[in-house]
Amino acid sequence: MARLAVELVNGDDPSDLRREFFEQHRVAEPGDDALAELVPLLRDAVAAVADAGSIDPVNLLLERFPPVMTVSTHDDAGGPHLHFARDGEEPTAWLGRSCAAALAHVICGDPDVAVGRCQADGCERFYVDDSRNRSRRFCSNTCASRTTVAAYRARRRSAAR
Template sequence: MIFTDDTEDALRAAVWLVNSAEDPDTLVTLEDEERFLTAYPYTGRIYRDAAELEELRALRPRLRAMLLAPRDEMVAQVNAALAESTLMPQLRRHDGLDWHLHAVADDRPLAERVLIETTMALIDVIRADEGGRISVCADDGCHALALDLSRNRSKRYCSTTCANRNAVAAYRARRSARH
């Protein structure tokens, strides 16, 4: 494990949200939001309505910029996000998770909680100088983010689809070069 479980979970959720903006957009309906919340459960107030969905959709460009920023710029963006929110840090244990930090109250809007949880995760990324674990997919036609939590830093693609497409292309190129 590179980071604590809650940090890795927050990073995965943020990357999922950012990547949902890729073509085709996969965060369009309330059912899409429900799929996100099932995969990445958040505690606290959740309305599951159109306004909340739009707030999550509007958050995606900001998360992308934060996740891909060089370290010093990431610090500036993290500090800006922290300054915008009313922080109420508390240790919590719930849903089978051990003690972890909730930085804002459960009654804050979901998009704000996602932003601050991502911000808190990025604090760990910054402190460990591990920003290189978040990158744009190595597939030339893909702009999604790849989150590399592997020990050997080998993940280059956002998904197995992109990885397989590139492996097949490399195989075909090697095969053509031999003939």
């Protein structure tokens, strides 16, 4: 769910993961108008998690979209696990509840999930760091390459002087 929150905040086109979440939980894909209230709150909460900042944005998201805990097995396809919104719920409420709970777990130190902010100059995107040693610094290979090339060119200019 943290990955879905990051995808929404980054404004990415719907991914297979996003489509699968909606289909699996019998939730309609919300339109941009429906997400207008949620995305700014979500952006603040993701930024707080990525920057190890104040917990207030996460608490505000939890307040506006309070999780409703249920145990689900996805029609007996998998083992029991917790959900923080009911299947088939209104899309924005389902997203808000699910993402709020996921980000609350992350800001409280969930060791399996780390959210970061891209370190490339001028990039405002976030990412979920699922690397083995949690050392990821960029949202994409494009940003990593652009930063590496810029550093190389700066070193070459300094050496030429």
